[in-house]
């Protein structure tokens with residue numbers, strides 16, 4: 001996306017507050033203009049004092065008026081500066097709230113492949129860091145640009161009013177200092193680029209080595225790891241030193257050029273004052289203005305970096321906001337009258353990418369209450385079958401029906417309400433055990449929660465935990481064991497009482513006793529419901545009503561265990577490879 005397009009889109013968010021933005025900018029202009037007038041009045045005070053001393057008459061009245069004028073100037077300037085800051089903070093807070101709301105809303109409608117192609121850290125960084133970067137740029141730099149431009153114009157006007165000839169010195173010196181700074185800046189940018197690259201490499205290396213500490217030790221890789229780290233660290237030190245020393249020269253160079261201009265202005269001003277061509281106070285005011293004239297230019301140059309960061313952040317935010325969305329639900333959704341849990345696949349074709357079909361025409365009918373086991377080697381398409389059933393992805397051709405209605409004709413909520421899922425990846429949130437079980441359904445009472453836990457064989461272990469159902473689970477439920485986590489997710493699924501269950505590899509990584517408990521709980525969960533079980537361990541699915549053997553995205557064999565064993569095909573080979 002072009003930088004100008006990003007800026008225009010960002011500015012569009014301010015459109016809703018255009019009146020307020022105008023008032024804020026007007027306040028910034030007024031505050032700065034009053035500030036710019038101050039040195040002129042201070043100069044007048046000096047001239048009056050000088051004349052009083054020279055003439056031996058003290059001009060009290062003029063002095064009091066001038067000082068009172070100064071107080072008013074400062075007061076008005078600070079008042080408008082406060083109004084500007086207050087107004088801008090309110091506007092940016094509202095704009096950021098809108099931006100975050102839009103991102104959040106978008107995330108609920110994104111096509112699932114967005115999550116496949118972007119890491120969680122990346123998406124999180126958009127909603128936090130990138131929005132924050134925009135926030136800082138709008139709140140700090142937008143008004144600062146106006147303030148600095150007003151200052152530059154105001155100071156220039158004042159200098160030209162006081163002494164057009166003396167004004168030539170700062171007018172020439174400022175661009176000269178900026179040009180010399182630009183040369184040094186280009187050199188330092190190169191070193192900064194190198195530094196960022198090396199920093200990225202070092203971070204990546206450290207992460208890899210620390211995460212894989214046990215592997216590093218197993219392979220006795222410590223010494224090589226240390227020497228590689230030392231190499232990267234040394235290179236980073238050199239490029240950081242070069243970047244910092246070059247960048248460090250910018251400020252002394254520009255200050256020196258501006259200081260020379262200042263001295264020149266002072267020398268000429270003094271000579272002219274002695275010759276009576278200019279009032280003493282005006283020389284003082286000119287010196288002050290010379291000083292102030294350089295400031296806006298270096299401030300704006302400093303802001304260019306932050307505008308660059310805002311453009312990069314905007315690019316990422318709009319990249320997310322423009323990402324393709326899932327197809328919306330139909331306006332007139334159909335609600336199946338039947339709640340039996342019948343599932344059919346009719347000539348379903350599907351591919352994750354346009355140019356490659358994974359499934360080439362799946363046909364399947366599952367009767368209500370049947371237990372279907374899906375087996376096959378890794379990458380066979382077992383998870384994909386479930387993803388399509390839950391409508392996480394859209395089929396390319398054909399139709400999937402639940403209780404006689406195409407899933408594309410139902411609302412997603414209606415469809416997903418009919419399903420319960422117990423996955424290997426047990427998702428539990430920070431909260432009490434009771435809340436986690438009750439999450440399945442609104443307004444569950446304590447008895448219903450305990451009943452669900454009993455059916456899931458989870459009640460007895462929950463009773464032994466400190467706090468029982470009120471025990472608070474930590475993030476990722478790290479304070480209970482893997483098996484206990486699985487029993488809790490089964491209890492939650494039982495509590496939700498869905499008509500179709502999906503169970504994915506729920507019994508891995510647990511001890512034998514817990515595995516028996518989990519199998520009992522799962523049997524309870526599947527009772528009277530249509531269920532799909534994805535299992536690698538074939539012992540658990542021998543009693544399935546239907547076994548689907550999948551390979552390369554298609555169903556190669558269908559039947560119950562005895563039928564498939566008699567067939568002596570791929571399922572039989574897989575079974576025999578596990579049980580001899």
Ligand SMILES: Nc1ncnc2c1ncn2[C@@H]1O[C@H](COP(=O)(O)OP(=O)(O)OP(=O)(O)O)[C@@H](O)[C@H]1O
Nearest residue numbers: 116352353358376377378379380381382383384385
């Ligand atoms: N999000 C995705 N984008 C692109 N390709 C994918 C995606 N998910 C899976 N695939 C590919 O589709 C094929 C089927 O994957 P799937 O996850 O359904 O297999 P699986 O049978 O569940 O495997 P496993 O037993 O290892 O979990 C694989 O070749 C896989 O690489």
